[in-house]
Amino acid sequence: MNLALPMNLALRPLSILAVALASGSLALSPATASPEGKASPPAPAPWGGVGHEMAARAAVETLPEGMPPFFLEAKDQLAWLNPEPDRWRDRRYREMDEAWRYDHYIDLENIPDPLILEESTDRWDFFQRLLEAGVENPKVAVGFAPFAALELYQRLESSFARWRSEENPEVRRWLQERIVNDAGILGHFVTDLSQPHHTTIHFNGWDEAQVPNPEGYTTDTGVHARFESRFVQTHLGYEDVRPRVGMEARVFEDARTSIFAYVRYTNSKVEELYRIDRDHGFGPETPPDPVSVNFAADRIAAGAEMLRDLWWSAWVASEPSS
Numbered sequence: 139m140n141l142a143l144p145m146n147l148a149l150r151p152l153s154i155l156a157v158a159l160a161s162g163s164l165a166l167s168p169a170t171a172s173p174e175g176k177a178s179p180p181a182p183a184p185w186g187g188v189g190h191e192m193a194a195r196a197a198v199e200t201l202p203e204g205m206p207p208f209f210l211e212a213k214d215q216l217a218w219l220n221p222e223p224d225r226w227r228d229r230r231y232r233e234m235d236e237a238w239r240y241d242h243y244i245d246l247e248n249i250p251d252p253l254i255l256e257e258s259t260d261r262w263d264f265f266q267r268l269l270e271a272g273v274e275n276p277k278v279a280v281g282f283a284p285f286a287a288l289e290l291y292q293r294l295e296s297s298f299a300r301w302r303s304e305e306n307p308e309v310r311r312w313l314q315e316r317i318v319n320d321a322g323i324l325g326h327f328v329t330d331l332s333q334p335h336h337t338t339i340h341f342n343g344w345d346e347a348q349v350p351n352p353e354g355y356t357t358d359t360g361v362h363a364r365f366e367s368r369f370v371q372t373h374l375g376y377e378d379v380r381p382r383v384g385m386e387a388r389v390f391e392d393a394r395t396s397i398f399a400y401v402r403y404t405n406s407k408v409e410e411l412y413r414i415d416r417d418h419g420f421g422p423e424t425p426p427d428p429v430s431v432n433f434a435a436d437r438i439a440a441g442a443e444m445l446r447d448l449w450w451s452a453w454v455a456s457e458p459s460s
Contacts (some may be wrong), residue, residue: 187221189366189438192376193329194220194322196383196442197449205453206301212318219322220329240277241286241327243336246405247348248279255398261285283331284401290324291393291448298456325445331397332441335362337405344412355412365415368422370434378431382439383446390451400444407437 198213226238249255250271258264261282268276297320301313335341339348342362344355351357358364390396411433414420418427420434 187224189370189374190220190224190326190329191217192374192379193332193438193442193445194325195376196380196439197325197446199380200383200385200387200442200446201450202387205450208314209318209321209449209453215318216322216325219319220325222323223326240281241283242330243281243341244283244331244401245280245339245341246337246401247339248273255284261289283327283336284397287324287327287331287397287448288394290320290327291397291452293320294324294449295452295455298453299458302456302458321449324448328445328448329438329441331401332404332437332444333366334404334408334411334437335366337401338408340408340412353409353413354416355409356415361412361415361420364422365411365420365434369420369430370438372422373426373431374434374438378435379438379442382435383442387450388447389454390447393448393451393455396451397448404437404440 194217195213198210198216201210223238223242226234229235246255249268250273254267254271255264258267264282264285265276268280273279294317297313297317301310301317304310304313330336339345340355342359343357344351346357414430414433418429420430
């Protein structure tokens with residue numbers, strides 16, 4: 139089976155859950171030409187990711203007291219780091235952008251067999267299995283977001299373990315810096331994956347070329363940014379998100395299984411997102427509809443909970459076995 143690359147994949151937006159959930163203006167530089175001669179997306183100006191930062195703050199504030207004090211004290215830094223990978227989405231620096239751009243999403247519908255994801259040992263085994271299944275250009279057609287999250291989780295657990303056993307105070311401080319940085323970057327991809335658009339082929343409007351649209355969902359390519367950027371920026375505040383984040387942190391026995399289940403659950407929200415857009419709207423220029431506000435706030439809160447639980451699980455798993 140040869141899964142040809144859909145045309146709209148070339149239009150995948152630079153913004154992801156709060157690249158678009160931005161707090162400043164989105165001033166963009168003109169598009170530049172890639173080495174292949176195709177127009178590249180414009181390079182983004184620096185911005186602050188409102189939704190990403192809200193999720194990170196809520197995650198830190200609901201961590202158990204057993205988390206190391208240096209981590210809890212890094213709340214502002216962890217919030218600032220959460221949108222950081224979006225700041226790397228800059229086509230002026232092609233090699234840097236190319237290395238990370240496929241880690242922000244996974245289009246589950248383009249995976250021919252769910253077992254390909256479940257049985258892949260790592261991102262490159264996943265890539266090879268997709269090729270063998272006939273997927274053209276898997277990095278673009280499918281993406282790597284769950285593996286980006288899993289890789290950073292494992293780095294975090296490893297660093298916590300080394301921090302626990304390190305006796306040199308200076309090295310411990312260096313490890314603390316490494317831990318906070320990796321935890322912040324992990325937060326970005328986890329929060330991206332709470333946004334249904336980042337798990338589906340319908341990331342820029344309903345893809346009628348691949349899936350029938352009897353419900354009349356929007357095919358507007360601006361729905362992604364309208365939902366996660368302008369609507370959230372205009373109508374949501376931290377007070378809408380924080381009360382929705384449960385206080386009971388989970389410990390994942392298997393982070394991989396938990397991350398994959400989280401992605402599948404987010405993907406199950408795709409049609410709900412499109413129904414709400416059709417029936418209630420995500421317009422920044424109209425009064426906020428409670429149904430729309432609740433959906434957006436719930437999705438950001440889900441990202442906060444998952445991030446909190448992964449941080450906590452990495453810390454617990456790093457404890458030496460007796």
